[in-house]
Amino acid sequence: xxxxxxxxxxxxxxxxxxxxxxxxxxxxxxxxxxxxxxxxxxxxxxxxxxxxxxxxxxxxxxxxxxxxxxxxxxxxxxxxxxxxxxxxxxxxxxxxxxxxxxxxxxxxxxxxxxxxxxxxxxxxxxxxxxxxxxxxxxxxxxxxxxxxxxxxxxxxxxxxxxxxxxxxxxxxxxxxxxxxxxxxxxxxxxxxxxxxxxxxxxxxxxxxxxxxxxxxxxxxxxxxxxxxxxxxxxxxxxxxxxxxxxxxxxxxxxxxxxxxxxxxxxxxxxxxxxxxxxxxxxxxxxxxxxxxxxxxxxxxxxxxxxxxxxxxxxxxxxxxxxxxxxxxxxxxxxxxxxxxxxxxxxxxxxxxxxxxxxxxxxxxxxxxxxxxxxxxxxxxxxxxxxxxxxxxxxxxxxxxxxxxxxxxxxxxxxxxxxxxxxxxxxxxxxxxxxxxxxxxxxxxxxxxxxxxxxxxxxxxxxxxxxxxxxxxxxxxxxxxxxxxxxxxxxxxxxxxxxxxxxxxxxxxxxxxxxxxxxxxxxxxxxxxxxxxxxxxxxxxxxxxxxxxxxxxxxxxxxxx
Numbered sequence: 408x409x410x411x412x413x414x415x416x417x418x419x420x421x422x423x424x425x426x427x428x429x430x431x432x433x434x435x436x437x438x439x440x441x442x443x444x445x446x447x448x449x450x451x452x453x454x455x456x457x458x459x460x461x462x463x464x465x466x467x468x469x470x471x472x473x474x475x476x477x478x479x480x481x482x483x484x485x486x487x488x489x490x491x492x493x494x495x496x497x498x499x500x501x502x503x504x505x506x507x508x509x510x511x512x513x514x515x516x517x518x519x520x521x522x523x524x525x526x527x528x529x530x531x532x533x534x535x536x537x538x539x540x541x542x543x544x545x546x547x548x549x550x551x552x553x554x555x556x557x558x559x560x561x562x563x564x565x566x567x568x569x570x571x572x573x574x575x576x577x578x579x580x581x582x583x584x585x586x587x588x589x590x591x592x593x594x595x596x597x598x599x600x601x602x603x604x605x606x607x608x609x610x611x612x613x614x615x616x617x618x619x620x621x622x623x624x625x626x627x628x629x630x631x632x633x634x635x636x637x638x639x640x641x642x643x644x645x646x647x648x649x650x651x652x653x654x655x656x657x658x659x660x661x662x663x664x665x666x667x668x669x670x671x672x673x674x675x676x677x678x679x680x681x682x683x684x685x686x687x688x689x690x691x692x693x694x695x696x697x698x699x700x701x702x703x704x705x706x707x708x709x710x711x712x713x714x715x716x717x718x719x720x721x722x723x724x725x726x727x728x729x730x731x732x733x734x735x736x737x738x739x740x741x742x743x744x745x746x747x748x749x750x751x752x753x754x755x756x757x758x759x760x761x762x763x764x765x766x767x768x769x770x771x772x773x774x775x776x777x778x779x780x781x782x783x784x785x786x787x788x789x790x791x792x793x794x795x796x797x798x799x800x801x802x803x804x805x806x807x808x809x810x811x812x813x814x815x816x817x818x819x820x821x822x823x824x825x826x827x828x829x830x831x832x833x834x835x836x837x838x839x840x841x842x843x844x845x846x847x848x849x850x851x852x853x854x855x856x857x858x859x860x861x862x863x864x865x866x867x868x869x870x871x872x873x874x875x876x877x878x879x880x881x882x883x884x885x886x887x888x889x890x891x892x893x894x895x896x897x898x899x900x901x902x903x904x905x906x907x908x909x910x911x912x913x914x915x916x917x918x919x920x921x922x923x924x925x926x927x928x929x930x931x932x933x934x935x936x937x938x939x940x941x942x943x944x945x946x947x948x949x950x951x952x953x954x955x956x957x958x959x960x961x962x963x964x965x966x967x
Contacts, residue, residue: 480518519547539641718834920955
């Protein structure tokens with residue numbers, strides 16, 4: 408058997424391979440082994456070889472010879488030698504996503520130590536490189552239980568099944584070898600104990616800690632070790648069965664302009680797109696009806712650092728949800744809207760991925776469709792408060808000071824006000840409002856160059872900075888985009904602002920759960936017809952927990 412070149416590995420893989428090389432003189436496999444069926448003790452390397460032979464039997468079942476096979480992964484030399492003996496033409500890869508796509512294969516085998524964000528590009532690339540009705544065998548560790556709030560880089564097992572179907576694969580077999588993996592971890596721990604003098608105390612402590620963590624996740628069934636045998640459908644049925652899905656790096660901004668303009672009836676603005684998806688590090692999923700065709704669907708989002716019931720976390724604001732009008736024939740679970748949205752939600756939002764929460768401001772039609780499809784649930788209503796001009800004369804001693812975002816003192820004052828507001832909202836959810844966010848949201852926004860935002864401090868007679876306020880003219884009133892100050896001070900600030908902003912009435916858009924914090928006696932309440940959604944497609948915090956918790960204002964809307 409061919410030994411793995413340790414110089415080709417790095418990180419944990421290399422440490423693991425070095426351990427096995429200490430034990431056996433060489434390392435041929437990195438994957439787990441098979442439990443001995445006769446329950447007799449076997450060397451761990453024999454168990455690994457038995458697993459490789461299991462892969463061979465799965466791979467060669469109904470495989471015609473001569474066949475062209477691509478093997479991707481460090482542990483597949485032994486499998487390759489068996490396939491070559493059978494008459495197959497075998498190619499090897501160490502980075503499947505960078506492998507030249509021109510060649511077509513009858514079988515692709517992927518050793519799946521990959522990040523969950525790579526699941527879509529891997530399946531896309533394999534579909535492109537497989538001949539009609541050819542097969543993909545992919546094995547590795549998956550996240551089986553994502554019900555707890557605990558991040559993981561593992562690809563999600565449920566998403567793997569759904570994504571395979573979405574990309575027109577048939578799942579021929581799905582096999583679970585978690586018991587074998589758990590037994591293998593026990594074997595590895597024994598090898599560490601045996602080789603502690605050779606590998607050193609630091610390395611042995613590190614490995615044992617890692618193995619105990621793996622063991623614990625297998626015991627509570629959070630992690631699983633699986634083999635998927637998929638077949639590329641040669642003649643997939645249904646609408647958009649050949650749709651090509653991609654992420655933010657799969658297209659240039661100009662490619663989205665026609666879809667944007669047809670969807671929203673407004674001109675595409677490259678600067679705003681760059682602000683959201685470049686400077687704001689936005690994420691998205693796009694769909695093309697066919698490979699290399701025009702983009703016909705887009706589902707995007709902009710990450711947002713938040714305070715989640717007093718603890719830092721990350722959310723993502725869903726935005727730019729678009730489907731080309733001429734293909735909006737239906738909105739069922741076979742629709743392009745559903746497939747694009749579900750793919751985005753599985754990748755970006757939930758208990759185990761980067762963004763715990765999603766939020767947005769969909770129109771009522773989009774919200775109703777997403778509710779019906781099980782993608783969203785409602786967490787609040789977005790309401791408008793109008794503050795009429797006061798009849799009494801202006802006697803306020805407060806005054807307004809324009810914010811200079813480059814001024815370190817102003818930066819410190821914004822952060823000071825944000826810290827006080829954050830403490831007051833520890834029983835809710837709010838996006839971070841430190842000075843860096845204010846700079847990004849308003850001063851870096853293309854609208855700033857057109858003087859559409861007015862960013863000010865509200866100061867008392869002694870010059871103390873009591874609040875940060877951002878205003879924007881909207882439909883003949885001044886809309887309060889953002890208000891940063893202690894919650895107990897908010898009504899006072901608004902009562903003073905109605906005197907200080909003399910040119911027009913004020914209005915404020917805010918989530919209903921926090922409305923009473925800013926509602927003055929004179930305020931007029933209007934419903935905006937906007938419901939605030941949360942992700943309901945994959946596991947995350949419950950809608951009941953989130954209901955009424957979000958503090959959101961017009962400043963949280965990407966299009967205002």
